[in-house]
Amino acid sequence: xxxxxxxxxxxxxxxxxxxxxxxALVAVFAxxxxxxxxxxxxxxxxxxxxxxxxxxxxxxxTAEEDCEAPEKQTLPPSSADGDTIKAIKNRKSEKRKLIxxxxxxxxxxxxxxxNSGKTAELEGFDIDLVHRIAQDILGDPKAVQxxxxxxxxxxxxxKDGRVDMVVxxxxxxxxxxxxxxxxxxxxxxxxxxxxxxxxxxxxYDDTLAGRRICTAxxxxxxxxxxxxxxxxxLPGSTDISGTVPNQLDCLVRLQLGEADAVVTDGALAASQxxxxxTVQLKGEAFTAEYYGVAMKKDADDxxxxxxxxxxxxxxxxxxxxxxxYEQWLSATLGKDAKKSEPPAPQYLRTT
Amino acid sequence: xxxxxxxSTPPTPDPDPGLSTLPAxxxxxxxxxxxxxxxxxxxxxxxxxxxxxxxDQLRAAATTEPGRLRIIGAVLALLVVAFGAVTAxxxxxxxxxxxxxxxxxxxxxxxxxxxYRSLADANTAASSGFLAGGQETATSRDRxxxxxxxxxxxxxxxxxxxxxxxxxxxxxxxxxRLLPEYKGLVERARTYNxxxxxVGGAYLRYANEKMQQQMLPAAEDLYKKxxxxxxxxxxxxxxxxxxxxxxxxAALAALAWAQHRNYQRTNRVLNHGLVAATATATVVLLWLVxxxxxxxxxxNDSYDHGxxxxxxxxxxxxxxxxxxxxxxxxxxxxxxxxxxxxDETYDAYDYDFRTDMNDLGKYLAEAGKLADDTSGxxxxxxxxxxxxxxxxxxxxxxxxxxxxxxxRALDMVIGTKNATGExxxxxxxxxxxxxxxxxxxxxxxxxxxxxALTGLSAGAAVLAVLGAAGAVLGIGRRxxxxx
Numbered sequence: 132x133x134x135x136x137x138x139x140x141x142x143x144x145x146x147x148x149x150x151x152x153x154x155a156l157v158a159v160f161a162x163x164x165x166x167x168x169x170x171x172x173x174x175x176x177x178x179x180x181x182x183x184x185x186x187x188x189x190x191x192x193t194a195e196e197d198c199e200a201p202e203k204q205t206l207p208p209s210s211a212d213g214d215t216i217k218a219i220k221n222r223k224s225e226k227r228k229l230i231x232x233x234x235x236x237x238x239x240x241x242x243x244x245x246n247s248g249k250t251a252e253l254e255g256f257d258i259d260l261v262h263r264i265a266q267d268i269l270g271d272p273k274a275v276q277x278x279x280x281x282x283x284x285x286x287x288x289x290k291d292g293r294v295d296m297v298v299x300x301x302x303x304x305x306x307x308x309x310x311x312x313x314x315x316x317x318x319x320x321x322x323x324x325x326x327x328x329x330x331x332x333x334x335y336d337d338t339l340a341g342r343r344i345c346t347a348x349x350x351x352x353x354x355x356x357x358x359x360x361x362x363x364x365l366p367g368s369t370d371i372s373g374t375v376p377n378q379l380d381c382l383v384r385l386q387l388g389e390a391d392a393v394v395t396d397g398a399l400a401a402s403q404x405x406x407x408x409t410v411q412l413k414g415e416a417f418t419a420e421y422y423g424v425a426m427k428k429d430a431d432d433x434x435x436x437x438x439x440x441x442x443x444x445x446x447x448x449x450x451x452x453x454x455x456y457e458q459w460l461s462a463t464l465g466k467d468a469k470k471s472e473p474p475a476p477q478y479l480r481t482t
Numbered sequence: 483x484x485x486x487x488x489x490s491t492p493p494t495p496d497p498d499p500g501l502s503t504l505p506a507x508x509x510x511x512x513x514x515x516x517x518x519x520x521x522x523x524x525x526x527x528x529x530x531x532x533x534x535x536x537x538d539q540l541r542a543a544a545t546t547e548p549g550r551l552r553i554i555g556a557v558l559a560l561l562v563v564a565f566g567a568v569t570a571x572x573x574x575x576x577x578x579x580x581x582x583x584x585x586x587x588x589x590x591x592x593x594x595x596x597x598y599r600s601l602a603d604a605n606t607a608a609s610s611g612f613l614a615g616g617q618e619t620a621t622s623r624d625r626x627x628x629x630x631x632x633x634x635x636x637x638x639x640x641x642x643x644x645x646x647x648x649x650x651x652x653x654x655x656x657x658x659r660l661l662p663e664y665k666g667l668v669e670r671a672r673t674y675n676x677x678x679x680x681v682g683g684a685y686l687r688y689a690n691e692k693m694q695q696q697m698l699p700a701a702e703d704l705y706k707k708x709x710x711x712x713x714x715x716x717x718x719x720x721x722x723x724x725x726x727x728x729x730x731x732a733a734l735a736a737l738a739w740a741q742h743r744n745y746q747r748t749n750r751v752l753n754h755g756l757v758a759a760t761a762t763a764t765v766v767l768l769w770l771v772x773x774x775x776x777x778x779x780x781x782n783d784s785y786d787h788g789x790x791x792x793x794x795x796x797x798x799x800x801x802x803x804x805x806x807x808x809x810x811x812x813x814x815x816x817x818x819x820x821x822x823x824x825d826e827t828y829d830a831y832d833y834d835f836r837t838d839m840n841d842l843g844k845y846l847a848e849a850g851k852l853a854d855d856t857s858g859x860x861x862x863x864x865x866x867x868x869x870x871x872x873x874x875x876x877x878x879x880x881x882x883x884x885x886x887x888x889x890r891a892l893d894m895v896i897g898t899k900n901a902t903g904e905x906x907x908x909x910x911x912x913x914x915x916x917x918x919x920x921x922x923x924x925x926x927x928x929x930x931x932x933x934a935l936t937g938l939s940a941g942a943a944v945l946a947v948l949g950a951a952g953a954v955l956g957i958g959r960r961x962x963x964x965x
Contacts, residue, residue: 291827379680380687
């Protein structure tokens, strides 16, 4: 309950929760303050300070406090070419492509339509954004090499340099911003429960007791469940050990009766429900999450560039964010794009 | 108190057992008085065992020539009969094992290899269908269906010939349970693919996982078990029947000695009965040694040129199937899985593909060495050529994929023209031809081996009885001279 209350407090209710936040913030300050002094560079100081506070945290609650609003921790937009972008542009002939990690299993986000004829083109909301980025950086929307990446391989793929960026319904969160740099958010969603229509489960509550929940390995859904189970938010008898490489594999397990419920982002859960009329979303979203484009930690120029592209993309009414939403997502998430639209971006990352 | 009367009864019918046997012994000493000590007077003894009595009788008999002749006759007859019996027994065992090699364990080992092959091929066909996107072609669907049918048929065969409660039977039961599960998953994948939902791909991945992690290991296990059984049958069929040979030599030596003794005593060269016995024993011994040597040679030949070739070819075929499966999965996974070897990071499926291709090369080289005629060598060297071309085309396809030209890479792997699929099909076809050839060779050699043992058991038994009769008659002839 504490995690939820905390989030609620950010919106302005719950005096006790607000007190907790204040106390925690004081603790964070106490931990952060000495560090910039210890290091010369303020940049390293803040990063290290965060790492230290995270190492000392004991519960999920402190994680929330330690990095407040991770979706705002990004760099201001800019169209200037830096080292990273130059390296991409300097790729020779056939290899002059943007290498992007995507999903090929998320219906209407990044997938292959088996009936699209002989082509093996990936398509969807994420894929549209990838083409837009390639168009802007390399001048050709098709100059992309797609790599399909399982959920738990997204961060290793970026760190190992196997991809330039990951555009794959990836939630911006505190754990991840330690390892990779995110763009400003381009989509808003929240974790939701997906169950068969006939199921007695009513949502993210005590009816999950003794049930088997399927999540993707390395997903925010899994880490949320893990933390909530530790906190007692989730009944202790709930089995969350069933993890799969991709969220869509959960629908398979659900249909085969090997899992009783699926927890994933509402946006993806809606895609699953669109493929099977006998399952549905139950209860409201119990977290607020933002999808961002993930890049290498030190690729500052690329982060700024992507943020600039996102600004343009959202303003572009003809072929931008709105058009892509209408083409791919209005069928599963509803005509009203407002609730999926992220708030106006803030660029609080200074280093 | 009541014990006394009953316990006192037995002693009465015990006058003296020594006396009752004694009259039988002196009845013999009639004519040839030779160096023999007069029999001592029997001491009235206690009750003696039947064996001791028999031994005494024998010793008494050995003091006279007819008695000795009787003993010799009995021993000769016994030796010849024993020789025949042991020969019949040992050769029945070997003939059964040889027959099992030909008609049961080798076909089963081939069946097990076929089960593995059909399952792996069905899985590859299913994943190719997915890769092709849209609706799979009739060819790939047919291929899948045919392989599933073959696997089901061979499983029934294997089940029929496995002992209940054996580990093989358990493995077969497991495969029988998994096959419909697998098929169900693939059918669901097809249905969803038709509706244009990516969950079809997820079902296919799940089916692939079931195949790779449960079914193929079980099939491989079955193949290994059947091969063990084949080797065990060979081990039962080929060892020399030393007991029978030793008995045969002993019988012939005894017959020779008896005739030599006869000659020394009577100056008569031939005793028809003993000669007949010697002849039959010699025939049985020769038949045994030659028949078994021929059978052994045939069976060994069938192993060296049949089974070993077949095993290597089966292994090669399985390696090529695995390679093809991994080649497809490289494209299905699209770089999703990597593997670190040393400092280098490879695509996991492409790495496995290269390992499988190396295995294929090794097995093909070995098969080429084992092939002992041109019609066996030709398909193998053709397969080597296909493999080389396959590697070349694969390299080109990988390059396209590395450059981000996924569609072109796909065309180069599952396309209709100049794709690696063609090379794989040619390798498979050539290996099939080579397997058929080696199978014929095996059947030929093993059949020759088994046929060399035909009638040996029965013949040995009949001849031994005749030989024993001859020995008895021959001795009887001499014995009658004492009447």
